[in-house]
Amino acid sequence: KELIVANEQIRQLVLSQKEFIDITAHELRTPIQAISGNFELIKMTYVPSLFQVSSNRQNSNNIDKDFEILFKDKNRLNDFAFGLVSTYRNAQRLEKLVNVILVASRIESNRLELHKESFNLNEEIQNVIKDVHNKIDLSSHHGDSPPSIDIVFEPKEDPITIFADKIRIFEVISNLINNAITFSNGESITISVKKFQNNENEMNHVKDDDLVYVERDIGKKKDECVLISIKDKGKGIDKEILPRLFNKFVTKSDQGTGLGLFIAKNIIEAHGGRIWAQNNKNEKGATFSFSLPINK
Incomplete structure (x- = not known):
């Protein structure tokens, strides 16, 4: 056997x-x-x-x-x-x-290295958005004509300083935003960032459906954490691949290696955080979220 x-x-x-x-x-x-x-x-x-x-x-x-x-x-x-x-x-x-x-x-060979530093997460998200818009503008200027995308990001708290690998976090956010653009059919994308205190049953500043996932995934360590969510209004995630979404080579796109979400998952977990996705409950589209300890 x-x-x-x-x-x-x-x-x-x-x-x-x-x-x-x-x-x-x-x-x-x-x-x-x-x-x-x-x-x-x-x-x-x-x-x-x-x-x-x-x-x-x-x-x-x-x-x-x-x-x-x-x-x-x-x-x-x-x-x-x-x-x-x-x-x-x-x-x-x-x-x-x-x-x-x-x-x-x-x-795969357990050789992923992190080079952590302190930086303002909100500023890094704004840098990713600028980078995405610049690439869209360049493509549009030279005839590719991608749909114009409205990316809404209005941080409720600033700065939010975290201790993490700046380049790797940029890669994760960029990957999630580009995925949202791919499947959003030109609809707007909303990015939210919220701090919360993971004090067993008490969580400050976070009052939405993501709380269930955050509490389940992070556990009961008394850490200050940050929750980043990227919400689109596209067709949502196929139920067939949802359970395997962060595995290698899982994709519904006709482009890409199917490694982006696999890499994102491993980067976030290497920081002591968690990442997940869910279809929006009362509207079309999906939301990708990940949590990070602020000072770990």
Whole structure:
């Protein structure tokens, strides 16, 4: 019986590794193809002299001539600029994918390191929102036309200073906001941050449905904590995947590795916090929440 169980575990591990390789290869191929295609256009259409082998002086003159011709044709110049921006964005996407794979690998081998510092959580959330809006504006400016998203964040208390890994928390918040945008169908997203004192049965400043989850997950340690919630008005979370939502490779999106929520869960739990998700009770959409000890 033990041998059967061991063989099944090995089989599941092999299947998981194969799925990881298949998903990763697909996700890496997309930006690589875009980058390669953009450079091929530069070589064939816009500035072919960049790729020609000749003496330095002659090549410099040829490049100057190609750019002079390009600058005189506004339509071709705009197409050239669009290709450069597309290359930049796909290079960023490639870098992000590699980072996701590396972080997931560190988590799997228990090598995830935290570099904690004190910082204002509200300020960091505002930085994430600015970063998200900048990327949306850039995409819109160059023809991708994503839906305009209203992200509402009005902190009730400021500052809220926590002791945590600033970069990792930025990654978690960014991942949750981008997920909300993906499934929100252009509807607004609301972010809330609340401090509470986890004193057994007494919790200050928090008066909503999330209390049940916070109390259950954190336990009865007398810690001051913070609760961050990101609420969207999209189609909600599929009941089929809700119990497995924070496992590896679980996603309903046609893009992404399915590792984002798995990584977010491990980052939050490494800080001594908890993360969960639930469909909104009296309206459409879902809410992702996570809790963190403030000074742990």
